[in-house]
Amino acid sequence: MSSRPRLRHLAVVMSISSAGALPLGCGGSNESLRLTMLNASARRPSNVAVYFTVDTPDGEPVPGLTAESFRIYEDEQPVSVADSSQTILNPEVAAEHYTLLLVDMSGSVSESDDVPVITQSVQAFADRVQKFQKVAIYAFDGSPRIHEIAGFSAGASLSSGAARLDSFRPRDPSTNLNGAILEAFKVLDRRLRQSRAPLVFGTLVIFTDGTDRAGRVTRDQLHEQLDQVELDVLVIGVGDEVDPGELDAIGRNGAIISKDRNQIAASFEDAAARMEAMSRRYYLLGYCSPARAGEHEVRIETEVGGRSGSLSYRFRADGFGPNCDPNRPPSFNVRRPPPPSTEQSSEPADSGRRPW
Numbered sequence: 001m002s003s004r005p006r007l008r009h010l011a012v013v014m015s016i017s018s019a020g021a022l023p024l025g026c027g028g029s030n031e032s033l034r035l036t037m038l039n040a041s042a043r044r045p046s047n048v049a050v051y052f053t054v055d056t057p058d059g060e061p062v063p064g065l066t067a068e069s070f071r072i073y074e075d076e077q078p079v080s081v082a083d084s085s086q087t088i089l090n091p092e093v094a095a096e097h098y099t100l101l102l103v104d105m106s107g108s109v110s111e112s113d114d115v116p117v118i119t120q121s122v123q124a125f126a127d128r129v130q131k132f133q134k135v136a137i138y139a140f141d142g143s144p145r146i147h148e149i150a151g152f153s154a155g156a157s158l159s160s161g162a163a164r165l166d167s168f169r170p171r172d173p174s175t176n177l178n179g180a181i182l183e184a185f186k187v188l189d190r191r192l193r194q195s196r197a198p199l200v201f202g203t204l205v206i207f208t209d210g211t212d213r214a215g216r217v218t219r220d221q222l223h224e225q226l227d228q229v230e231l232d233v234l235v236i237g238v239g240d241e242v243d244p245g246e247l248d249a250i251g252r253n254g255a256i257i258s259k260d261r262n263q264i265a266a267s268f269e270d271a272a273a274r275m276e277a278m279s280r281r282y283y284l285l286g287y288c289s290p291a292r293a294g295e296h297e298v299r300i301e302t303e304v305g306g307r308s309g310s311l312s313y314r315f316r317a318d319g320f321g322p323n324c325d326p327n328r329p330p331s332f333n334v335r336r337p338p339p340p341s342t343e344q345s346s347e348p349a350d351s352g353r354r355p356w
Contacts, residue, residue: 033309041330042315049330063280086287093329095199097133104208107173121268132279142174178217198332203232209239288324291317
């Protein structure tokens with residue numbers, strides 16, 4: 001799998017100052033781990049919470065850290081774990097994560113013997129990823145629109161929806177890969193805007209066995225939108241016709257590529273593992289500040305396997321006092337970015353008529 005060090009934090013623009021926190025930035029260039037702050041909250045009685053990710057320098061997620069993995073400093077003085085009651089909160093109290101799995105069902109796929117293994121692989125992917133995120137499944141062929149297989153749901157309905165791929169029949173056997181990606185951006189954007197969570201994040205995972213053949217959207221148009229959207233994009237490409245260079249360029253957060261069609265199941269499994277690790281690289285760290293007034297600089301540090309990293313920000317503690325519960329959900333204040341300006345089709349993504 002290839003991966004790029006630049007991470008894209010997913011369809012949300014933070015407004016930190018209204019929560020009492022002023023960002024200072026991430027750790028210095030000499031540090032090995034990258035801690036990226038997504039939002040922070042400081043509120044009475046003395047609750048401070050920070051939502052951030054931990055990654056290696058090459059963009060690999062660092063999952064599974066505990067509250068004890070982090071050291072907290074206020075104004076360069078350590079804040080003891082006992083006094084601060086620092087804890088890792090369930091991120092679901094502050095954020096929702098959505099993944100759209102876009103599956104190539106053009107003629108070269110739907111008329112092949114690979115459909116059963118693709119269906120099983122999609123089901124396994126959805127079963128694993130839905131433990132951490134809300135998942136939807138869409139298919140594409142040569143048509144301008146993408147086709148809903150299963151909406152953002154959970155449990156048996158998602159698995160049974162994936163089974164519909166077995167009987168999918170393309171309306172157009174061509175491959176509208178570029179256009180389908182832009183349509184998927186629209187679907188994800190609409191779903192993120194419907195969420196009531198303070199923070200929302202979206203990921204597009206694409207499976208294809210080839211390249212764009214329809215030409216409805218040019219490569220330049222696609223890459224212009226890839227540069228603008230704030231979504232993670234992961235690509236699975238399997239088959240003789242895949243273009244590794246192009247798929248790697250589309251997969252801004254990774255590309256799993258094989259010319260061997262026997263690697264379909266293994267490639268989906270790799271993608272699911274990657275998604276699980278990406279989901280678990282998010283941390284919501286809460287603690288009770290000893291500060292009682294004024295502005296303070298906070299630094300959060302961690303060290304894993306000899307690598308270290310940190311992030312810093314400022315907050316105001318005016319009116320802070322006792323009786324803090326570190327498990328209290330934070331109060332994040334965010335605003336959504338403008339919708340994507342994709343103009344491929346004025347028609348919405350297909351969520352009604354079924355091509356099977």
